[in-house]
């Protein structure tokens with residue numbers, strides 16, 4: 001008869017695996033052996049002495065353990081978007097906007113390892129649709145608190161890293177459930193703090209839920225020992241263990257999805273984290289931190305540290321106890337972080353791992369045999385959705401000479417009809433850009449564009465209450481022009497004529513970035529060519545170049561677009577883990 005004792009496991013492991021068939025039980029116990037490093041570890045409980053966890057197992061923990069034992073994975077499905085054309089959903093969203101609005105101006109403390117701090121040095125976050133409205137007021141961290149946050153995360157790492165993987169997975173799934181339940185509330189915060197239109201906000205929140213579910217499933221796959229070849233007379237294993245303290249630095253443009261993705265990936269893998277949200281969107285970060293606590297994450301596992309990148313960013317990155325940095329943002333900040341992290345500090349006993357996902361200058365190629373209306377729609381949505389403030393946004397349309405004039409005409413006609421206004425009004429296709437300084441920078445680029453090409457759209461008037469910019473299309477742009485080369489991060493599209501498809505591909509690759517790209521063509525030969533030679537991390541055919549879906553389109557770019565970490569894909573969690581080989585002599 002099978003017993004767990006021989007495997008060095010506590011007796012309760014027999015209970016934990018008792019529902020498994022005898023054939024699967026041995027695998028289950030082997031898996032438990034690796035996932036429960038200490039007999040004191042407890043599933044679904046509050047911590048403490050050895051217990052009989054079998055009957056107390058949370059249902060989803062039980063499924064997780066069974067999946068891990070049998071090598072099956074929970075099926076992943078993308079979260080469905082709410083359909084705002086349905087009157088009930090519209091009404092629910094209006095109610096949610098009103099509720100969130102009633103919370104405007106609230107002050108948020110700092111919390112580090114369960115202690116609260118009010119520094120009095122305040123960051124005021126405003127509504128970009130109406131900059132007089134204060135969305136939230138946040139106490140900013142001092143350098144001392146930044147150090148404390150890393151040290152507190154390091155102190156809790158020993159506990160968190162030994163918390164069973166099944167429990168960490170459960171907490172991440174619980175977080176997904178809470179965000180799903182409060183979806184419209186998160187939507188509303190995104191509308192008000194990030195200037196997202198309803199549907200863009202909904203896409204951001206759905207992606208955040210997807211990241212939680214996807215990485216929870218992935219951890220089911222990676223928590224048990226991984227298959228390695230077996231030498232005679234040995235039991236050979238490969239197990240993944242967490243790294244240590246991670247610093248998570250997200251951008252403001254997907255203030256929920258990217259912050260959540262990087263955070264839960266780190267946590268589910270067993271790392272503790274210090275999250276430094278963007279100074280443009282701290283309230284959304286604070287709301288997510290509330291969801292983590294509500295889900296049951298211990299305070300020690302994560303800290304949300306509000307503060308400017310310049311003031312506390314370097315401290316977090318340079319701290320000798322920081323083990324890894326998970327960054328998404330601009331090229332210049334990413335390169336700086338990479339450089340700072342590479343320098344060894346006194347007391348540091350590892351090489352820091354840096355995952356840096358950075359900017360883009362994404363191109364869509366339109367071939368002469370493309371369905372022109374579909375190409376216009378694809379370029380339009382990619383260039384002007386969320387005001388062009390996506391790393392994946394199309395900022396270069398490269399169009400075959402034979403269809404160039406017709407393409408520009410059709411696209412310009414469509415862009416002239418764009419309604420720009422407050423993000424909370426669903427009648428507007430484009431909301432504001434994120435800040436006054438972003439607005440000024442974008443307008444400067446448009447002025448440059450006037451000199452570098454032919455401004456065919458761009459002079460429309462926009463409301464003055466917020467940070468609004470009219471969509472701009474600059475045609476006849478040379479590939480050496482600044483607006484062809486530099487990331488603008490606003491609703492500005494450069495259109496360039498290509499002699500033929502070969503030339504179009506050359507132009508598309510004429511960039512230091514390599515994030516997303518698309519080709520509209522009906523030629524199988526041309527698509528094959530593009531598949532081989534269009535050097536981007538995310539390539540799309542006959543569709544827009546934005547809107548990557550977790551699971552289907554693992555996301556990350558080449559060259560100056562970053563380390564190609566492929567968020568939302570099967571390689572991603574490995575960036576938060578390190579592999580340990582264990583060989584035991586058995587004879």
Ligand code: NAD
Nearest residue numbers: 250251252277278309313314329330333357358359360391
């Ligand atoms: P940013 O580089 O200005 O800021 C990103 C984050 O870094 C923010 O949280 C900021 O506070 C922080 N930061 C700034 N200085 C820092 C420092 N010295 N040390 C540590 N942290 C510091 O970028 P942004 O304006 O927030 O976001 C827009 C950029 O992000 C664009 O370039 C866009 O292409 C890129 N982006 C890339 C991806 C991707 O997956 N590749 C996704 C979204 C956005």
